[in-house]
Amino acid sequence: MEETISLRELMETLRKRMSLIILITLTAILVSGAVSFFLLTPIYQSSTQLLVNQAKSDQPAYNPGEIQTNLQLINTYNVIIKSPAILEKVSSDLNLDLNASQLNQKITVGSEAESQVINLSVTDTDPQKAANIANKTAEVFQTEITKIMNVDNVSILAKAEVGEKQSPIKPKPLLNIAIATVVGLMIGVGLAFLLEFLDNTIKTEQEVEKLLGLPVLGSIARIEDQKEDMKGNNRSGRPSRERGERVG
Incomplete structure (x- = not known):
């Protein structure tokens, strides 16, 4: 014999266990808020941009062949920027207590599709330190790439700067609280139905x-x-x- 549960029975179960659902949801919100505001360390991000372009020459300003060559080089440049040859010099110049591997974890390098611009981003608990690392990495790469690949086609398009009231990229307390609210409701509702399912007593x-x-x-x-x-x-x-x- 198959049992069917009506919508009224579902609503009655939720109404009967409403206090449990609210308690679990509020607990999730409070825990998430406390962790986000007081326990997690804010992480800041600073970014700089590099432009990959051929050196000045007598050739036309717009040369499709050169642009395609630059686009192909960008993937290689992305790897070189995060290489020990660059990062060890950055750490030495800034007197950082970080090796190349640790510094590598703070740096993200990428570029838009079909774009000659390289975005170099650095994350750190100190926004000024993140900006310094980003700018120094760009400067060292611009200097060293001429020795590594014997080319001079990189220029700094924009330097990293620190805003007056720069906001951290993480944690995001409001987003965490919203996620905790949804998770708390799901757990509360699930537990309410589980308790109702395990309760096999006859009451009416x-x-x-x-x-x-x-x-x-x-x-x-x-x-x-x-x-x-x-x-x-x-x-x-x-x-x-x-x-x-x-x-x-």
Whole structure:
């Protein structure tokens, strides 16, 4: 026999367990907010841009062949920028207590499709330090690429700067709280239905009729209710008996 659950039963389950759902959701929000605001260290990002272009020559300003060559070189340049040959010099010039591998983890290099511009981004807990690393990396790469590949086709398009009130790229407390709210609701609703599924007690006459397929002929009141009724009758009847004894 297959059991079907109506929408009304689902809503009744949610209503009955609403306090549990709210408690779990609020707990998730508070934990997420506390972790985002007080425990996680803010991470800042600074970026600079490099332009890959051929050196000045007598050739026309727009040469499709040269542009295609530059585009092919960009992938190679992206690798060279993060190589130990560049990063070790950057660390040495800035007196950083970081080796090439550690510095590599802070740097992200990429370029737009069919673009001759290389975006170099650096993340750090100190926004000024991130900007210094980005600018120094760009400068060192511009200098060293002429020795490594014997070309002079890189120029710095834009330097990294620190804003007056620069916001961290992570954590994002509002986003974390929103995610925690959704997760808390999902956990709360899931737990509510799980508890309802594990609760196999019969509470109403309708459940008896549904499970057994038989009509309910009568019901027995709880003993506790009968005791309460008897106590109430005794309290209401005792004064009259006492008055009768005094009168007699």
